[in-house]
Structures are given as structure tokens and as C-alpha cells.
Amino acid sequence: MSDTNPPADHAFVDEKKTGTPIEENLKSRATWKRFLFMLISCILISLASIVGSFIVVFGFLWLLFTGEVNRELRGVGQSLATYIYENIRFLTFNTDDRPFPFGGKWPDSGTEEE
Template sequence: MSENTPSDPPNRRERASLKENLKSRSTWLRLFFMLVVGLLYWVSRVVVGAVVALQFFWVLFTGETNERLLHFGQSLATYTYQIIRYLTFNTEERPFPFDADWPAGSP
């Protein structure tokens, strides 16, 4: 590869940079993980809906919240936050089940 010098025209430097980015294995690997994590995000939204419904009916029939559902809901909210941070490039740490453990249930 040739090194760009300050005398190179901007278009030439930009094209060289684009070419490097397109050949970057890490960029394509990140895309793969983003697709998988995006699928996990979709699944987590369905699970959140189930937790909401279960907690509502629990309160409806017992008059109090279910502690296990509260903790699971909190850990699910934290997990969703981790997913969004990864998908928006705010972190390089991939959420569970890749780099991070499942988040704790307390805020």
C-alpha cells in the first residue's frame, strides 16, 4: 500500500480510505454482529411485551407486583439499553451472549 502524502488530491485520499474501509474484515464482522444483535433486540421487545402483560395480570389478580418479574423486567431493560448502545456505535462491547454477561436485575 502506498502512503498518502499531503500533496495527494483529497479525492485520491478519500478513495484510498474508502477502499481500506471496504476491505476491512472488522467492519464486515461488525455488520454481522449488528444483524444478530438487531434480531435479539426484536426478540427482547416481544419478551418485554409478555412481561408487561404478565405483570399487569399479576397486579390485577393479587393487588401487588411480582418481585421476580420486576427484577427480570429491569435486567431486560438494561439488556435492551446495551443492545441500543452497541447498534449505535456507542460501545464496542457486544451484549449478551457475546462479550457481556446477562445484566443484573437491580437498577
């Protein structure tokens, strides 16, 4: 057998990958970029939850004093709920589409006028 031919078990080794999958993922810029977006998304969800709490309280007070549901406030609440939903989908790896402000646009309210 010739010394110039590699052994059969080394014939298809990819020279570019030098480490284990964990090492490759730890060195991957895309992995850390996603982590950063996920961290910021968690902070934004927390802020959105606080805003949502104010919307709930204000909406209840509006109903209490006027006897009517505020349509604009309902639209803002729907839009905020959709935003939180889109963030949760991104955080749980159900989508790779980055939510607002990282690539997507702010969701529409989606409420219908009565």
C-alpha cells in the same frame, strides 16, 4: 537531480495502503464483523421486545388478580431493559463492548429488595 531519489511529494507515501478509505473499510474484516454483530443484535432486540411485551401483560395480570407487584418479574423486566439498552448503545456506536451473547454477560436485575 538524481533519478534514484523519489520526488518530494512521494517521499512519505505509505506503500501498504493502496486504496481510498472507503475501499479500505469495505475490505476490512473488522467492519464486516461488526456489521454481522449489529445485524444479530437487531434480531435479538426484536425478540427481547416480544419477551418484554409478555412480561408487561403478565405483570399487569398479576397485579390485577393479586393486588401486588411481582418482584421477580420486576427484576426480569429490569434485566431485559438493561440488555436492550446495552444493545442500543452498541448499535449506535456509543460503545465497542459487545453485549450478551457476544462478549458481555447478561445484565443483573439491579432492583432493590423492599
